[in-house]
Amino acid sequence: MAFNSLIPASNFNGLESSDDIAANLDRLSKGDLEKLLKDIDEIKRLAKNSAEACVKKSIALNEASMQENRRLAEANLALEPQFLAKRQELAETYDRLAEAKSEYQHASGTNYSPTTILAVLQAAHAQLEEKSEKLAEDFISKTVDVNEFLREFLPLRKLCNERRLKAEKLAEKLSRGQPVASSRPILPPPTYRDVGRISTPADNPRSLYPDFTRDHSSLRNPDYGFKS
Numbered sequence: 001m002a003f004n005s006l007i008p009a010s011n012f013n014g015l016e017s018s019d020d021i022a023a024n025l026d027r028l029s030k031g032d033l034e035k036l037l038k039d040i041d042e043i044k045r046l047a048k049n050s051a052e053a054c055v056k057k058s059i060a061l062n063e064a065s066m067q068e069n070r071r072l073a074e075a076n077l078a079l080e081p082q083f084l085a086k087r088q089e090l091a092e093t094y095d096r097l098a099e100a101k102s103e104y105q106h107a108s109g110t111n112y113s114p115t116t117i118l119a120v121l122q123a124a125h126a127q128l129e130e131k132s133e134k135l136a137e138d139f140i141s142k143t144v145d146v147n148e149f150l151r152e153f154l155p156l157r158k159l160c161n162e163r164r165l166k167a168e169k170l171a172e173k174l175s176r177g178q179p180v181a182s183s184r185p186i187l188p189p190p191t192y193r194d195v196g197r198i199s200t201p202a203d204n205p206r207s208l209y210p211d212f213t214r215d216h217s218s219l220r221n222p223d224y225g226f227k228s
Contacts, residue, residue, distance in 0.1 A: 114174055121167040128160035 028036065036042055132153060139149040 114170065118167060118170050118174065121163055121170060125160060125163040125167055128156060128163065132156050132160055 025033070036046075135144070135149065135153050135156065138144045139146075139153070
C-alpha cells in the first residue's frame with residue numbers, strides 16, 4: 001500500500017507566449033513579415049493575442065492539475081483507515097517479538113547456566129553409578145553371565161568415570177569463580193544398553209549429589225562397583 005504523490009501545478013513563465021508568437025510568425029510569408037515590421041499596431045495586437053491565449057492555456061492546466069491533486073488527496077484519505085490498522089498490527093507484532101525474544105533469552109540463560117549444567121552432570125553420574133552397582137550385584141547373584149556383564153559393565157563404568165571427572169572439573173571452576181568455556185552441556189552418547197532417562201530431583205533427591213565417599217573410580221585400578 002502506497003500513497004499517491006501530488007502533481008505540482010504549472011505556473012506560467014512566459015515561454016508559452018514566446019512559442020506562440022514564433023509559431024504565428026512562421027506562418028507568415030516574407031512579404032507579410034516586411035509589412036508587419038512597418039505596422040506597430042499589428043505587432044501589439046499579435047503580442048496581445050498570443051499572451052491572452054497563453055494565459056488561458058496556463059489557467060486551464062492549473063485547473064486540471066488542481067482537480068488531479070484533489071482526486072489523489074481523496075484517494076489517500078480513503079486509504080487512511082487501512083494504513084492505521086496496518087500500523088497498529090505492526091506495533092503489536094513488534095511487541096510480541098520483543099516479548100518472545102526476552103522469554104527465549106531468559107529460558108536460555110536458565111537452562112544452560114553453569115549451575116544447571118553441573119546439576120545435570122551430577123544427576124547423570126549418579127544414575128550411572130546406581131546402574132553399575134545394580135549390574136555388579138546381579139553378576140554376584142549370578143543373574144547375568146560373565147559375557148553379558150563384561151559387555152555392559154566396562155563401557156558403563158568408563159562413561160560413569162568420564163562424567164564424574166567432568167562434573168568435578170566444572171564444580172571446581174565454579175567454586176573458584178573461573179569462567180566456563182562452554183555454556184551448553186555436551187555429553188557423550190551412551191555405549192551401553194538401555195541406560196534409561198536421567199532421574200530428576202522429584203524422582204530421587206539424592207540423584208543430584210553423587211556419593212564421592214567411595215573411591216571406586218580410579219582409572220588405574222577401578223573396583224568397578226565391587227565392595228571390598
